[in-house]
Amino acid sequence: MRVLNRLTLVLLAIALLAGGLLVAVEGALAAAGRPGLVPRESWYRTLTTTEVGDRWPLGVALGLGVLGLLIVGAQVRPWIPDRLAIMIDGWQVQRRSAERHLADAIAQVTAVTNVRATLRGRGRRWRLRIRAAADADSRPAVAEALDRALLRLSAPIVRRPRIRLVRRRVT
């Protein structure tokens, strides 16, 4: 969403720039009595003969309203944080890379596979969920590997990380 927001705003800025220049050029051409780059006269005729109550102005208004609702909805909805603070002042870790690092560290434990780490929270309040394919007796080793990996990241203390181990499929 962050990247999409920035990209669409860049597009909007380019559209404003191009549209503004077009308006200025059209104004100058119209004053000089020269034909414009856009079919000014037919647009003018359409706009002055279409009534507010006609079908397509209603459609445009509905479209704008729905587009606005979609945009507001996408912005107001809570976003998954991109970065989380660690215990070093001024430092943050990129959330996705931290998840991958934690999962990698746990996957080093013998007989533990398919590790998935999900990191949420805000600032120094981390919430962590681990899901892995492993036997139940691997739990202490998994928890220890997780603690060590969190320490390496200078992570804040994660209260009660949820570790879920599912039985491994024997193939």
Added chain:
Amino acid sequence: MTNAANRVLWTIIGLGLVAAGVLGVLASQDRLAGTDPGSPLLWPELLTWWRGHQPWGTIIVIGAGLIIAVLGVALLRAQMHRHGATPIPDLKIVGSDPEPRGRTTVRATALVRGLERDLARSARVVGATVALTGASQHPDVWIRLGVRGGDLADTGGLATLRDEIVRILDRFEVTSGVRVGRLEVTARVVSSGGSRVQ
């Protein structure tokens, strides 16, 4: 503009569109006081008015177009500054000796690239992106660091990497003569790959 500022701006634009849509629907359904669904979208006398008010009509249209274009440029520039602050200007150092008075200009990009190279020289760092913002003598420093995840275990984690970054910034202050203001570091742990992770 920061991500948060972009979010606010899009929310405002979205609310504006909703308002325009609602007013449009109300007007078209004859539910809005002061409007008539039978009236045309555009005032039919506009062309006559425009011809009767030359050259002001042309000046207003060209002026409005240019204002919109300038807004576009301003928005484009704001999107380039991701930290919401302007990058530092070039560093100008005037010599202290009275004769002959020397003047040295250090390009801001040279400072940025120099610091990036010094950071990337660390064995623990994969790549670094630096932004310097604010006053050139006292810049705020924004660093995005790629950190080798495989080495973190052997080298004591991000806490010891911090010590190394502090040393690099000390060196930067000595060579460039600027004093680092606020420091923001975002570490991206780059996994070594080949693990059994989905």
